[in-house]
Structure formats: structure tokens, C-alpha cells
Amino acid sequence: WTEGTQADADRSLAELAALAETAGSQVLEAVSQRRDKPDAATYVGSGKANEIRDIVAATGADTVICDGELTPGQLNQLEKILKVKVVDRTALILDIFAQHASSREGKAQVELAQMQYMLPRLRGWGESLSRQAGGRVAGGGGIGTRGPGETKIETDRRRIRARVSKLRKEIAGMATARATQRSSRDRNATPSVAIAGYTNAGKSSLLNALTGAGVLVEDALFATLDPTVRRAESPDGREYTLTDTVGFVRHLPHQLVDAFRSTLEEVAAADLLLHVVDGSDPDPLGQIDAVRVVLGEIDAAAVPEVIVVNKVDAMTEDDILTLRRALPGAVWVSARTGTGIEALRELIATRLPHPDVDVEVLVP
Numbered sequence: 001w002t003e004g005t006q007a008d009a010d011r012s013l014a015e016l017a018a019l020a021e022t023a024g025s026q027v028l029e030a031v032s033q034r035r036d037k038p039d040a041a042t043y044v045g046s047g048k049a050n051e052i053r054d055i056v057a058a059t060g061a062d063t064v065i066c067d068g069e070l071t072p073g074q075l076n077q078l079e080k081i082l083k084v085k086v087v088d089r090t091a092l093i094l095d096i097f098a099q100h101a102s103s104r105e106g107k108a109q110v111e112l113a114q115m116q117y118m119l120p121r122l123r124g125w126g127e128s129l130s131r132q133a134g135g136r137v138a139g140g141g142g143i144g145t146r147g148p149g150e151t152k153i154e155t156d157r158r159r160i161r162a163r164v165s166k167l168r169k170e171i172a173g174m175a176t177a178r179a180t181q182r183s184s185r186d187r188n189a190t191p192s193v194a195i196a197g198y199t200n201a202g203k204s205s206l207l208n209a210l211t212g213a214g215v216l217v218e219d220a221l222f223a224t225l226d227p228t229v230r231r232a233e234s235p236d237g238r239e240y241t242l243t244d245t246v247g248f249v250r251h252l253p254h255q256l257v258d259a260f261r262s263t264l265e266e267v268a269a270a271d272l273l274l275h276v277v278d279g280s281d282p283d284p285l286g287q288i289d290a291v292r293v294v295l296g297e298i299d300a301a302a303v304p305e306v307i308v309v310n311k312v313d314a315m316t317e318d319d320i321l322t323l324r325r326a327l328p329g330a331v332w333v334s335a336r337t338g339t340g341i342e343a344l345r346e347l348i349a350t351r352l353p354h355p356d357v358d359v360e361v362l363v364p
């Protein structure tokens with residue numbers, strides 16, 4: 001279920017399938033449905049739920065993934081009807097981030113996001129169960145809210161809370177270290193350029209094209225989780241740092257935006273932002289909007305931005321003409337073929353801050 005048109009829903013569902021494959025699943029069947037709003041009890045409505053149950057039985061699927069965030073009650077109710085594991089978009093994205101996190105900071109950030117996702121669901125589990133029982137079975141209210149079940153949930157909740165606050169402290173410590181590194185870079189007056197953009201837009205490829213560094217490039221969503229900082233040189237011989245950041249995606253779970261705040265601060269602190277867009281995507285402008293929402297949330301909206309439309313090699317003349325009108329100030333490149341990379345280098349040089357050259361050194 002999405003708020004937009006059928007085309008938006010199809011695109012979102014196709015992206016969900018790509019995400020599921022990135023997570024290592026094999027997608028057997030996609031089902032969609034038009035509704036005014038999600039069904040309060042089962043998200044898809046009971047008729048559709050029965051239809052999905054038949055598909056599950058026919059295909060032998062072991063998991064159903066819903067495009068959207070399910071309430072704890074909806075998740076429970078769906079699992080009861082479908083008899084297989086039900087996962088929502090948020091849990092799927094968190095899972096992919098967990099699989100790909102490699103640095104200590106990245107791992108801590110993802111775990112924190114997962115804990116935050118789990119916490120209300122633990123509580124919700126007991127409550128929704130009792131509420132549903134109360135609504136549907138006379139006299140069933142209250143089951144699961146008292147007694148030994150509650151104690152178990154309480155213990156789990158306390159354990160998770162303790163872990164959450166430990167992770168928060170660890171991440172804060174790492175953020176301080178990162179800020180120190182950053183400020184030493186500032187003192188050395190090395191300008192910094194951050195690469196941000198929708199997932200799979202070609203950020204790693206562009207980083208490689210600009211620096212010649214061998215960064216992992218994967219045709220999978222979220223190949224990039226931990227920021228990579230590289231040194232680059234502009235055509236006029238000035239050095240700058242180039243940072244590749246996490247991939248952005250529609251409906252990036254807010255738990256993740258929070259958890260990745262310190263990583264994303266690299267973007268907020270940059271002198272220049274290269275906002276990479278996949279020109280061959282069916283909806284490049286939608287990608288730009290989704291990225292800008294997150295940039296706003298991390299206070300990076302004020303960083304000077306250059307829109308870099310990538311993958312021009314995969315675009316038709318018509319697509320280029322249409323997009324050119326919507327994005328008059330953009331730079332057009334292909335990280336793959338090298339088209340436009342030199343022009344981008346030159347543009348970066350003109351946009352880098354010019355530090356004072358006459359520094360007086362006072363020797364006592």
C-alpha cells in the first residue's frame with residue numbers, strides 16, 4: 001500500500017523485490033492490491049490475506065514480505081492467517097544493513113536500529129493479542145497483559161533498554177572520535193566533498209572514477225554502508241577528501257536515520273555535496289526527493305549541492321532532454337565510460353572553498 005498512483009506502487013514493489021534479493025531471498029510472486037488505506041487488522045484485508053495464503057501454499061514460500069511498516073497487531077494477525085513468517089519493509093531493510101555492516105561503528109548503529117524497532121513490538125505483542133481477543137472473542141480481554149507472560153516481556157524489554165543505552169554511549173564515543181578526525185582535517189584545510197545519493201545510483205563507481213581507488217562496486221542495493229574516505233586531487237592540484245556515504249532508499253526506516261546520524265554527519269560537515277542520481281532510473285526526480293528528505297533530517301540541506309546525473313550511457317536522447325529541463329544545473333556523467341568525469345573534476349575545483357594562502361606563522 002502506498003499513497004501514490006498505481007505506477008508508484010508498482011515501482012515500490014519492484015524495489016522491494018530487489019531489496020529482498022539483496023537480502024538473499026528468492027522472490028516467487030508479487031501481489032498487489034488497491035485500497036484506500038491499509039486494513040487495521042491485517043493490512044491487506046482478510047479476503048486478500050486468504051488469497052495470499054493460497055499463493056503461499058501453491059508456491060511453497062516460507063516468508064511473506066509486506067511493502068510498508070506493519071503494526072505489531074497486523075504482523076501477528078497476518079502470521080496467524082498465512083502460517084509463515086511475515087516481514088515488513090522496515091525489518092527487511094534493517095536486515096540488509098545488518099548483513100552489510102562491517103565496521104565496528106556500522107555494526108553498533110545497525111544493532112541500535114534493530115533494537116529500537118523491536119522494542120515497541122515486544123510490548124505491542126502482548127497488548128495487541130489481548131486487544132484482538134477482546135474484540136473478537138467475548139470475555140477474552142486481558143489475556144496476555146498480566147501474569148507470567150508479562151514478566152517475560154518485562155525482562156526482555158529491560159535487557160533491550162540496557163543494550164540500547166550501552167550502544168548509544170558507544171556510538172556517541174565513536175562520533176566524538178570521528179568529529180576529532182574531521183576537525184583535524186579542517187585544521188589542515190583539506191576541503192571535503194561528500195557523495196550522497198539514492199542506493200545503486202553509482203556512488204561507489206563515481207568515487208572510483210574520481211580517485212582511481214578500488215572500492216567495492218556491487219550491483220546490489222546497499223553495497224555501501226560504512227563511509228569510505230579517499231583523497232582526491234583536483235585538476236589545479238588541490239587535494240580534497242571524497243567521502244562515499246550510505247545509500248538512501250525510499251522509506252528509509254527512521255530508526256536507521258537516527259542510528260546513522262553520526263555517519264551522516266560527514267555529509268552535513270562537507271564543503272560540497274555531490275548528489276548522485278541514476279539517470280536511467282524510471283523516477284530520478286523521485287529519488288532526488290527521497291534523498292533530500294533525509295538530508296533535511298540530518299541538517300545537511302544547507303551544504304552546497306551539485307546534482308550529478310550518472311549512467312548517461314544507459315539513457316536515451318529523449319530521457320536526457322526531458323531530465324535536462326527538470327535539472328538545468330546538473331552535471332551529466334557516466335562513471336562506467338568516463339563521460340563527463342573530467343568536466344565534473346573541473347567543476348569540483350571551482351566549487352571547493354579557497355583557503356587563505358598567506359598564512360603567517362608566528363615563531364616566538
Ligand code: GDP
Nearest residue numbers: 200201202203204205218219311314334335336
Ligand atoms: P551505489 O550503491 O550508489 O554506490 O552504486 P554502485 O557504484 O555500487 O553502482 C551500482 C550499479 O550501477 C553497479 O552495477 C554499477 O556497475 C552500475 N553503474 C554505476 N555507474 C554506472 C554508469 O555510469 N553507467 C551504467 N550503465 N551503470 C553504472
